Amino acid sequence: MENRYVVLDLETTGHSPANADKIIEAGIVVIEDDVITEEFSTFLNPSRPIPPFISNLTGITDDDVRHAPVFQNKASELTALLENSWLIAHNVTFDLGFLNEELASHGFSRLENQVIDTVELARILYPQAPSYKLEQLAGYLQIEHEAPHRALMDAYVTAELFLELKNKLHSLPYETIAHLLELEKGLNSDLYSLLQQQKQKLAFSVYEDERFETYRGMAVRKRANEKQEKLLLDTSFGHFLDTIYETGGAMQQHMNHYERRDGQRDMSETVYDAFQSQNHALIEAETGTGKTLAYLLPSIYEAVKSRKRIVISTYTTQLQSQLLDDEIPLIRHLVQFPFHVALLKGKQHYISLEKFERALTFEQEDNYDIILTKAMILVWLTETETGDIDEIQLPSSGYIFFRKVSSDMEDTTDPSSPEFARSYYQRARKKAQQADIVITNHALLCTDMVNDYQLLPAYKKAIIDEAHHLEETAAKHYGASLDYVFAQNMLSQIGMTSENSWLSRLLGGASNNLDVFAAGKWDDLFTKARHETDDLFRMLFQYVLDQRQKDKSLSDIGRIQYRFDGDGGDADQWNTVIEMATRLTYYLRDLIHLLSPLTQLETMDTGLAEELNKNMEDLQTVIDRLEHLFLSNDASKEVKWIEIEAYGARNAVYLYSEPVAMAPLLREDFFQQKESIILTSATLTMRDSFTFMQNRLGLPEEKALTAKIKSPFSYETQVQLMIPDDFPDIKHGKLDDFVAAVSEAILSMAHITDGRMLVLFTSYDMLKRAYYLLKEIIDVNKYMLIAQGISSGSRSRLKKNFQTFDNAILLGTSSFWEGVDIPGDDLSCVMIARLPFQPPNHPVYEAKSSHLKQEGKNPFVELALPDAVIRFKQGFGRLIRSARDRGIVFVCDSRIRKARYGKYFIDSIPSVPVTFDSTQTILEKAEEWF
Template identity: 70%
Template sequence: MNEKYVVIDLETTGHSPVNPDKIIEVGIIIIENNEISGEFSTYLNPDRPIPPFITNLTGISDQDVYEAPVFQDKAAEISALFDNSYLVAHNVPFDLGFLNGELAATGFSELHNPVLDTVELARILFPQAPGFKLEQLADYLNIVHDEPHRALTDAHMTAKLFLKLMKKLRSLPYETITHLLNLETGLKSDLYALLYEQQQSLAFANDKHENMDNYRGLAVKKTAEDNPEKQHTEISFGHFLDAIYEADGTMEKHMFQYEKRPGQREMSETVFDAFQSKNHALIEAETGTGKSLAYLLPAVYEAITANKKVVISTYTTQLQSQLLDEEIPFIRKLVSFPFKVALLKGKQHYISLEKFERALASEQTDNYDITLTKAMILVWLTETETGDIDEIQLPSSGYLFYRQISTDTERTIDPSSPWFSRSFYQKARRKAQQADILITNHALLCTDMFNDFQLLPSYDKAIIDEAHHLEETASKHYGLTLHYVYVQNLLNLIGEANDGEWLGELLNVLQGNHDTGAFSGIEWNDVFSKTKNEVDDLFRTLFQYVVEQKQKSKSLSDIGRIQYRFDENMEDPAQWTVIQEMVTRLTFYLRDLIHLLSSFKQQFVKANHTDHYDLEDLTTHMEALQSIIDRLEKLFLMDDDSVKWIELEAYGAKNAVYLYSEPTDISTMLANDFFSQKESIILTSATLSIRNSFSFSQTRLGLPSENLITAKINSPFPYQEQVQLMIPDDFPDVRYGNSDDFIHATCEAIISLAQITDGRMLVLFTSYDMLRKAYYLLRETIDINKYMLIAQGISSGSRSRLKKNFQMFDQSILLGTSSFWEGVDIPGQDLSCLVIVKLPFQPPDHPVYEAKSNQFKHEGKNAFFEMALPNAVIRFKQGFGRLIRSSSDRGIVFVCDARIMKAKYGKFFTDSIPPVPITHDSTQRILEKAEEWF
């Protein structure tokens, strides 16, 4: 690896090489003998103005390049630096594209050096990095980064990154290098020579990787079993808490600037009391309580003293990570006895080594994303303790590949198989069995609940955090979902008899050894083709049907889809009969496919083809096809009490159709299948009560009154001094068709508030449609050179990526809907203003709301007060909670919807949040007060 590597970074006037954009700065670093041996940099005059955005980003102005040379003056010198070298860059296509464009335009030969892309190499060699931008990798790998977005500085950074990448490459075991060599042709970087050299050096090396388990050509990190000695404690719970919470306790010793929070101890005692009295509990712990620590302490104490497992369930993986990485290590410092903690997720989260090994051996041609995914997983397996795919960020279509190699796709492994002892999922189950505290998620908790408690180890006590999501998760697990892409992906995975997909490959294997006998490839192709056509026809017909039914009100849900609830007894009989006939026809075709696969399986057995993988795949595909039949029949051919609805991608293909079914009421099922089966379930969240009453949460979750404890733990934060709630009294009334006027008024207020708060603003919408309109209006009217405007669903990236971008820029405005109302933590000065555009009532035509509403009316109840209002208040509390995340935060909550003051039910909202000063006045006076307050 002692080659010459030339690292390049360019600053340019934009993203399009040669025309219209030009290079304005070049930074080059030369690496020889694994050390930096030289550098080169120069400004270049682009012969055109530098856009303000680029000047803001790079600090390079027109004045800096005014007397700089043009590219032609430096072309020969730059080109010569690359003689007999690798070209290295962080995103090679960008830098090489610009460089070759300029060389060609000035009459020089383009560069054809072997290339190494540090973005690609970082994804492969550091798959657990939180992101792959240069700044993120520098932070992750502790590389000093002085002046980001300057060519020579970035080239230095890339060079240091490259040296770390090469060091990592040299640390990999022989088996991993060998697999990477096989994948090399599908990658963008020219890695063959480097990998081959490393493979040869390892082939003759004596020092083998002793911390690796090598089986069937896969190198996987060995993991040690965690077995601390069980230790009984005789200390009473009161003394246990005294030793932690009180003056000179362990909390004070281990926490910098510890402030005693009475609510935290109160919550610990409430949880313990519920456990001891075998009661269930609803505990609302407001922001700042420190609820995770408050419930973990009694959970650990109970698990050790009673020698019984306590389960903790969260809704988000983010909270699971926080518990495992921050809270549990801190508690180990606070308590004097050892305890075991395990995390268990659903099978789909864990990689199947057996399936992955088969995928590596397959001769199918992979696209780039799958090749990259395989390379990332190979390196990750040398590092991971868990085999949980959530540890790494795969490329988009890499997740489709991963689904085929997750443990969820395995049939039951024989415990005597070498794969069984190596299975990450089985290891996780063993750890879960031995654990005192078992952390899981609501999805697996509900799956376990509805499968007679067969998945999780036995438990009597559980703490459910983020409990306001339990009803929704349970409903989804009692319901079903089916969509066009899933059906077509499954069919494409099976393939025709002669297209080289799974079935075609299998036929080749069988024909190579035996006669395929009764199985006819021609018959299969005929039925397969008819099935695919029928799927297309059905989903297109459903799309058209929904469009026709919703023509009058094409309202979008907050996920940007059109939703339509259907009830076979209420649909247009002529059209609905056609749809049901199409469904029946499709189920017949799917049954024919299952029958053909069954005869194919028998033929395999007759031919003594004993490869259990092939038989396993056959069974898996037959079961998947049967599952589609079952779901179609339940959705369209059976009459039951569930809510059924269709969602369309409003701007998607004409068959982008999603089908759903959920029970209208989950409370009875939860009461019978969960709360009556367990000794003590603690449900906690920051948003469970409405006007200090828990009756809504209790009713919807099916909690029995006779053995229920409720507690509200108030926030220790001084909200009276930290928050101003401001509501304008001169906005257009959004209820009476003035949505455009209302959006204009909202955008004007956002712009005015942004000037007062320097951006740092989160704007929460209840509909994606309104967010989109506001975004485009703001983009036209706001100074985009001053404010960074970020919008969910429009700006690219996940929720956490948008949040990070928001925090990276000093003056940014983030527009969010749905998922941004909760779980987004932006502490300190990054967030000074929260705008709530409308009170978060669900649209009355939302399918589940509509069905439940009808049920309430049927029971003689008021659907608005029983469901719509409580749901909106809980959601409002979640949104309100985004602003104050610490005792030093300050900010404004600006609510554009005057119903919070004018409507009779407005008090439900204001009485359900901490008491704060409220201003209800003209927009002008509110803005003046806001400026004065800040």
């Protein structure tokens, strides 16, 4: 058994033998002494029809298995191959579980082999892999995979993957192997022998690996010495752009099939002009402009020439990755001088080595996700230069663990301390202070703004990409939020003296001088605080239900939202809420007072002292937020609201407050403080006017340049906008009829486009109705239906699944209106169910509407319409992502032609042919056009 591994893969009729699902194909590959020596493959007759979805996925049909042997006739042959060997599978729980159920049901003994799960092992050894599905892993590790979802080929690929994983294991340093060995008993795979052999081998090795260094008993990647070259630029900006954009320039030399785009150079010049004149700028750059490169070039030139850093802020981490991984490396090829770029995020993104080592040492009783997280981080520390957790994909509860070991828990301010020197966050800050370009996100930019510019290195010029998100991000940071999970997690993190908690560890490690701490009083107060927290949030949940009995409308995220102005809808009930919130603040304040004397203990471990200060800060944070939300009231300047999970736990409550008007705050705290802020996005105008966005952001008109950069794409020939004129009117209580018409249109258009459709909804309720109706009428043999919030997975996972399957239809809401790029033949139609107006009863919209009315303005014209137009432009922009794309935008909402305001939508997108006719005529035209 020592060197014999048997790799197993099964194809089945479904996921559960308990539901009478059966094996239809088995593939086995034998590895001996790291060489594939044997293979076995067979179809198996399941004695039941194979579901169409499985046939689509695997290519195995009823005809293929009709004359195949039944399982019991092959069982002995299968088990003989597995004798005296490790059993390996990609998700071994599934394959071994299924095989054992089949064996048991036919009177055979269950297998009890030692097992290795290549999913688990890959997560540990390749923590930076983008996906752990076999097909994606094979691509990541450059393993050829010709026939996914066929048993023998999957077994071969899994075998090659296992050999690759063994090689990776052998490249790890002694300290990492030793720590993994400590965690091994909590994993699903039997890795003890592999790890122990490698540990013994390394223990007697004299070779010293120069890639790693040891810190607090852990192996970490050795830091490279970074040289910061500074250069005096003497070339003019015009000449600089000539050498890049013009014929024979660097772009032509380094990019295949480069075509000069006038708009790209125009944008670069506008950015530079704003920098030189110390003005702000609003630049709308339509899809295909190449705006990222267009703003990076003048930013880098200006930063190097003036020797003053420039900040670039994005809304999504996806765009940050694109900047660092794609655009910056390209620019290094294009320009003839060195420049330095740094990425800076909030402290919570970076790991603290000290906190992680403490968790490894002291926290032994972990659940599986935490053990897996620790194992992944141990390997990742041998690879990462940044310590930024966004480089890896942790299991879900791994992120809760990471919060405890992030730099957010550090209180390291002494530059001479070893902890400061080894802090990834402090290193990122130092790198940012020395950089020409600092890349960050809107969240940290706004946190910095609210905290008087104490977090980011000083700057006077900045680029704000995806600038249409700046106002909402700033509003969140100027407001406050609190939810049950945050409050209870904070308390659980501290714990009681009698629990195996942080507090008991603190008291155990704070010498014997504990007469300063009243343990009995703490436990009593702590219990009261915990119960009061639970009672308060349950009370709020019931309060919202009571207030909204007559109005059961849900937002598109499936939550009930209720706005409160300080006095609430029911005075008696609300007074009870206020009393409970007040009582909780007293309890939390008393807990801080009990902890305070411990800060004076001189014998306390540094790490515990930092955690003590952090936990006291967290208690104070909850007090501040409770007082802000419940005990202060300025309804003219602030909107406060409660959201509850309609079908969730009875304490699933979320509290929010935001300023009603962000324009004055942004004007005073941001635009008046900086020399030049460039705001850019593909969606900043309504009917070619920037007025709406200027007013919303508080951009001083006298200091604002504006420019609209047209797309190089030929929308006139690439896109058709089609609007049916015969859909039921949703206003007259005909929601079911409208959803039925949308569903029928989806199905009819899918026949024309072979699926490849993205359908955008404005409410989750409508999406669900359409999904379940489509499930009844759609041909499941032909179309793969994927729905946000119903199909499992994140937005990026749903998008990948959509691109993986032919003839797929993707239903999305909220976040799918923007930031989803599906270029080429994968997407042929974007269908928009309703014009994306904000629900009129949304708390923030209500408050802003009231504010505008008080100023004598029309909320629809000033707020609802511009918001909807910009959202519509984002949805429209999902279709055409390259010059080769071609498709139809199908808008089910006839208001775009019938309503007086409809022209604002059509006039705000590129000029395209518009068809407004019966559904039947439109479908005929669509088929002819394709």
